[in-house]
Amino acid sequence: MQVDILITNIGELLPMDKKGPVRGKAMSELTVWHDAAIGIKNDQVVWIGSGDEAKVLEASNVMDAKGRLVTPGLVDPHTHLVFGGSREKEMALKQQGIPYLEILKQGGGILSTVRATQAASFEELLEKALFHLDRMAMHGITTVEAKSGYGLDHDTEMKQLRVVKEANEKHPLDIVSTFLGAHAIPEDYKNNPEAFLVYMSELFEPIREERLAEFVDIFTETGVFSVPQSRRYLMKAKEMGFGLKIHADEIDTLGGTELAVELGAVSGDHLAVTSDEGIEKLANSDTIGVILPGTSFYLGKDDYARARQMIDAGAAIAISTDFNPGSSVTENLQLIMSIAALKLRLSPEEIWHAVTVNAAHAIGRGEVAGSIAVGRKADIVLWDAPNYLYIPYHYGVNHANTVIKNGKVIFERQAIR
Ligand SMILES: N=CN[C@@H](CCC(=O)O)C(=O)O
Numbered sequence: 135m136q137v138d139i140l141i142t143n144i145g146e147l148l149p150m151d152k153k154g155p156v157r158g159k160a161m162s163e164l165t166v167w168h169d170a171a172i173g174i175k176n177d178q179v180v181w182i183g184s185g186d187e188a189k190v191l192e193a194s195n196v197m198d199a200k201g202r203l204v205t206p207g208l209v210d211p212h213t214h215l216v217f218g219g220s221r222e223k224e225m226a227l228k229q230q231g232i233p234y235l236e237i238l239k240q241g242g243g244i245l246s247t248v249r250a251t252q253a254a255s256f257e258e259l260l261e262k263a264l265f266h267l268d269r270m271a272m273h274g275i276t277t278v279e280a281k282s283g284y285g286l287d288h289d290t291e292m293k294q295l296r297v298v299k300e301a302n303e304k305h306p307l308d309i310v311s312t313f314l315g316a317h318a319i320p321e322d323y324k325n326n327p328e329a330f331l332v333y334m335s336e337l338f339e340p341i342r343e344e345r346l347a348e349f350v351d352i353f354t355e356t357g358v359f360s361v362p363q364s365r366r367y368l369m370k371a372k373e374m375g376f377g378l379k380i381h382a383d384e385i386d387t388l389g390g391t392e393l394a395v396e397l398g399a400v401s402g403d404h405l406a407v408t409s410d411e412g413i414e415k416l417a418n419s420d421t422i423g424v425i426l427p428g429t430s431f432y433l434g435k436d437d438y439a440r441a442r443q444m445i446d447a448g449a450a451i452a453i454s455t456d457f458n459p460g461s462s463v464t465e466n467l468q469l470i471m472s473i474a475a476l477k478l479r480l481s482p483e484e485i486w487h488a489v490t491v492n493a494a495h496a497i498g499r500g501e502v503a504g505s506i507a508v509g510r511k512a513d514i515v516l517w518d519a520p521n522y523l524y525i526p527y528h529y530g531v532n533h534a535n536t537v538i539k540n541g542k543v544i545f546e547r548q549a550i551r
């Protein structure tokens with residue numbers, strides 16, 4: 135058999151090819167193949183076998199994994215990719231102990247990024263998004279979700295979503311788009327969040343027509359949108375055929391997790407302060423808990439999502455960077471894997487499920503991303519790591535050596551000596 139790329143000498147291969155989402159105890163059962171090889175032709179994986187068996191293959195490009203780890207490309211299921219400006223000045227406010235929601239209430243936080251995003255041109259936003267996508271790719275991410283939500287008016291929300299669409303066409307990474315027009319209440323609607331939600335829901339139709347988003351999301355939080363408001367808004371979105379997501383129970387325990395389950399959302403995200411009842415409901419539902427421990431870390435909070443209890447109760451969990459300019463400023467999902475190990479007490483086996491197969495399911499890509507299998511698109515990372523335990527263990531640096539997206543090498547670590 136003739137292949138374009140043959141990856142040989144793989145010390146550990148994680149195929150992550152169980153039918154997902156993988157929940158509860160099964161998240162700690164990881165399949166690991168030793169001495170494996172992978173054949174890629176065009177954009178697909180066409181062959182997987184042992185190093186010995188691979189001798190029958192003819193390849194134009196042979197990649198020696200040098201006995202190290204090879205996994206599916208990582209999937210980041212929750213990011214705020216497109217935004218104007220940056221908020222480094224807020225760090226000092228946080229150090230003074232001013233809470234995240236207080237900064238927002240005073241017109242800062244999300245609202246300051248809204249002003250910068252409204253002021254930025256389409257090209258500026260696109261250039262910036264492509265830059266961050268490059269960084270994600272360098273860190274081993276091959277599929278990513280991206281939300282709007284820094285427009286809060288019709289034109290800017292549509293501008294953000296069109297930037298996502300264009301970035302998806304221009305960049306090798308696959309981007310899954312979510313409409314988060316209900317991300318904060320702008321000044322003009324300060325005393326009338328209901329009217330703002332009606333205004334935002336007027337975009338459902340044009341978004342659907344232009345195929346600009348698959349999911350609709352809302353920030354269900356104190357001072358933002360209540361549970362009944364979120365329910366009404368999301369039900370409208372569901373009737374129009376959108377999948378649902380909720381920023382739920384991030385700072386105050388409002389019951390967003392329970393709402394996500396009630397509405398059959400594909401995911402409930404954050405869940406830092408979800409109640410016992412919410413955990414129970416999540417565990418008995420098809421909704422995936424997307425946990426963002428980097429956000430708890432970056433906001434300096436003691437509340438980390440009780441992901442341990444969620445998995446023990448039988449839930450399916452994914453983890454994500456929550457990349458955004460305010461509450462989690464990193465494109466490095468490997469770092470988040472370390473935080474998940476240290477602060478959520480997830481095992482490495484659970485973490486690998488959470489950044490591959492489960493993350494793919496959390497954005498409706500369970501059948502195409504997050505696994506290595508014959509017939510699938512070849513989204514593969516060769517790591518500078520001897521085994522899968524090593525990535526969460528050695529924290530804060532980039533371990534990706536070679537990143538392959540749709541059968542093409544899109545990143546290779548450059549040798550400096
Ligand atoms: N919590 C709401 N939205 C984002 C943060 C956005 C921002 O601070 O700019 C989040 O998921 O953490």
Ligand SMILES: [Zn+2]
Nearest residue numbers: 212214381456
């Ligand atoms: Zn978010």
